[in-house]
Amino acid sequence: xxxxxxxxxxxxxxxxxxxxxxxxxxxxxxxxxxxxxxxxxxxxxxxxxxxxxxxxxxxxxxxxxxxxxxxxxxxxxxxxxxxxxxxxxxxxxxxxxxxxxxxxxxxxxxxxxxxxxxxxxxxxxxxxxxxxxxxxxxxxxxxxxxxxxxxxxxxxxxxxxxxxxxxxxxxxxxxxxxxxxxxxxxxxxxxxxxxxxxxxxxxxxxxxxxxxxxxxxxxxxxxxxxxxxxxxxxxxxxxxxxxxxxxxxxxxxxxxxxxxxxxxxxxxxxxxxxxxxxxxxxxxxxxxxxxxxxxxxxxxxxxxxxxxxxxxxx
Amino acid sequence: xxxxxxxxxxxxxxxxxxxxxxxxxxxxxxxxxxxxxxxxxxxxxxxxxxxxxxxxxxxxxxxxxxxxxxxxxxxxxxxxxxxxxxxxxxxxxxxxxxxxxxxxxxxxxxxxxxxxxxxxxxxxxxxxxxxxxxxxxxxxxxxxxxxxxxxxxxxxxxxxxxxxxxxxxxxxxxxxxxxxxxxxxxxxxxxxxxxxxxxxxxxxxxxxxxxxxxxxxxxxxxxxxxxxxxxxxxxxxxxxxxxxxxxxxxxxxxxxxxx
Numbered sequence: 001x002x003x004x005x006x007x008x009x010x011x012x013x014x015x016x017x018x019x020x021x022x023x024x025x026x027x028x029x030x031x032x033x034x035x036x037x038x039x040x041x042x043x044x045x046x047x048x049x050x051x052x053x054x055x056x057x058x059x060x061x062x063x064x065x066x067x068x069x070x071x072x073x074x075x076x077x078x079x080x081x082x083x084x085x086x087x088x089x090x091x092x093x094x095x096x097x098x099x100x101x102x103x104x105x106x107x108x109x110x111x112x113x114x115x116x117x118x119x120x121x122x123x124x125x126x127x128x129x130x131x132x133x134x135x136x137x138x139x140x141x142x143x144x145x146x147x148x149x150x151x152x153x154x155x156x157x158x159x160x161x162x163x164x165x166x167x168x169x170x171x172x173x174x175x176x177x178x179x180x181x182x183x184x185x186x187x188x189x190x191x192x193x194x195x196x197x198x199x200x201x202x203x204x205x206x207x208x209x210x211x212x213x214x215x216x217x218x219x220x221x222x223x224x225x226x227x228x229x230x231x232x233x234x235x236x237x238x239x240x241x242x243x244x245x246x247x248x249x250x251x252x253x254x255x256x257x258x259x260x261x262x263x264x265x266x267x268x269x270x271x272x273x274x275x276x277x278x279x280x281x282x283x284x285x286x287x288x289x290x291x292x293x294x295x296x297x298x299x300x301x302x303x304x305x306x307x308x309x310x311x312x313x314x
Numbered sequence: 315x316x317x318x319x320x321x322x323x324x325x326x327x328x329x330x331x332x333x334x335x336x337x338x339x340x341x342x343x344x345x346x347x348x349x350x351x352x353x354x355x356x357x358x359x360x361x362x363x364x365x366x367x368x369x370x371x372x373x374x375x376x377x378x379x380x381x382x383x384x385x386x387x388x389x390x391x392x393x394x395x396x397x398x399x400x401x402x403x404x405x406x407x408x409x410x411x412x413x414x415x416x417x418x419x420x421x422x423x424x425x426x427x428x429x430x431x432x433x434x435x436x437x438x439x440x441x442x443x444x445x446x447x448x449x450x451x452x453x454x455x456x457x458x459x460x461x462x463x464x465x466x467x468x469x470x471x472x473x474x475x476x477x478x479x480x481x482x483x484x485x486x487x488x489x490x491x492x493x494x495x496x497x498x499x500x501x502x503x504x505x506x507x508x509x510x511x512x513x514x515x516x517x518x519x520x521x522x523x524x525x526x527x528x529x530x531x532x533x534x535x536x537x538x539x540x541x542x543x544x545x546x547x548x549x550x551x552x553x554x555x556x557x558x559x560x561x562x563x564x565x566x567x568x569x570x571x572x573x
Contacts, residue, residue: 198410
């Protein structure tokens with residue numbers, strides 16, 4: 001309290017006045033100005049888009065829930081789910097194969113990833129669709145030996161199977177690398193511990209390694225899912241009636257190109273927004289063990305306080 | 315009767331050699347550990363003591379010699395007079411009798427303390443969840459952590475994590491416990507609580523092989539102290555002899571640093 005000569009560095013005023021609790025924040029004028037300008041530009045942009053006749057908003061409204069559009073939407077969603085599911089399962093197998101010490105498994109996986117990541121998805125889809133021109137029949141048998149069963153390729157490869165095969169195999173190549181990265185991110189000691197406890201490799205993967213790898217697998221997988229939704233629009237080139245193909249079939253008739261594309265764009269944005277929300281929930285689930293503070297902790301601290309002798313009894 | 319049982323060692327290592335690439339880490343280790351015996355392995359860094367411990371449950375495959383635990387050769391079996399390598403699955407079965415505690419604790423970070431402990435009993439040993447949970451709570455109580463059952467490892471101190479790791483290893487009712495420098499990653503003030511837990515186990519007749527730098531623990535809790543240097547056992551015997559009156563110059567110079 002007493003004013004000593006050593007206190008010269010402090011501004012005038014005693015300790016209570018210098019308490020940072022009473023400090024004033026200066027008004028952030030620069031930031032307020034930035035907000036005002038940005039909002040003005042955004043409002044003008046929204047107003048001009050809404051009032052531009054050429055966007056044809058009444059057509060957008062009219063066709064937004066059109067049965068053709070909705071069935072196309074279902075096809076796009078269905079393709080996404082099926083291709084993604086196959087892609088993740090196959091990607092996991094590829095990732096494990098690529099990490100395995102077995103040379104055959106790891107080189108086969110590398111070859112698969114090299115090929116399907118290295119060629120455009122559009123080309124892969126067209127190849128699958130036109131498989132019958134390369135291989136008129138598909139058969140099961142012994143290489144260079146007799147065949148047991150065989151099918152006409154055209155009866156096996158419909159636009160649907162070509163689309164699923166093309167999207168899923170391509171996705172598997174990308175997912176394999178994402179999952180491999182996730183598995184490698186887990187501390188080696190974890191696998192060793194699982195081994196020391198006598199876990200089989202598959203159980204160690206399932207119970208110990210994959211749950212920990214998920215934290216680094218989920219975010220890029222969310223990206224892949226969103227890419228996949230949009231990649232399904234490529235199947236319109238092989239006459240698969242997805243969302244894009246449906247709006248195209250309508251504007252080929254009505255010539256309302258921009259409004260119909262807007263219908264598709266808005267649907268794509270709606271789906272990806274929903275997926276973003278789901279992703280953030282999944283990420284929170286897999287990082288639950290990271291949170292130092294939380295309900296569990298608070299309750300346990302109380303419990304610890306009730307039995308203070310526990311620790312001291314050591 | 316009792317003397318007869320004690321004649322059969324639980325662990326029998328013969329002429330164990332281990333090399334990494336061109337570096338020979340173990341140069342012929344012979345060691346028998348009797349049931350209920352507490353063996354503490356001392357030695358300078360790089361003497362091969364941790365590697366030897368990891369060979370006992372086949373985390374490292376040995377290059378020469380043999381290791382038997384509870385009458386079974388680890389990693390191999392005899393088939394019509396020929397020694398055959400075991401499959402990964404069969405090795406996993408052999409490991410289920412051996413508990414291990416690691417320097418870095420290695421608790422499963424995505425599971426609570428309780429889940430860490432019941433993982434192996436429920437998932438591997440086929441215990442019912444309720445029985446395993448009761449047992450796990452008793453073990454947590456024994457290591458003085460019954461209030462921390464639902465905490466994740468990240469919410470525990472290093473000493474608490476290591477005590478949970480000890481409880482986790484005990485939960486599989488092991489015939490043999492391996493401790494790989496269990497206190498080396500701990501802050502000095504947390505070492506005591508882990509050593510107290512281990513001393514408690516040693517007094518209850520658990521067979522333990524402990525690799526450590528804690529001379530005090532070796533002196534108080536060990537039945538036998540083994541001193542390793544340069545991939546060989548240079549001296550072994552009762553703690554009061556090896557620590558109190560070391561014969562070999564390497565042992566003497568190593569121990570002199572702790573006094």
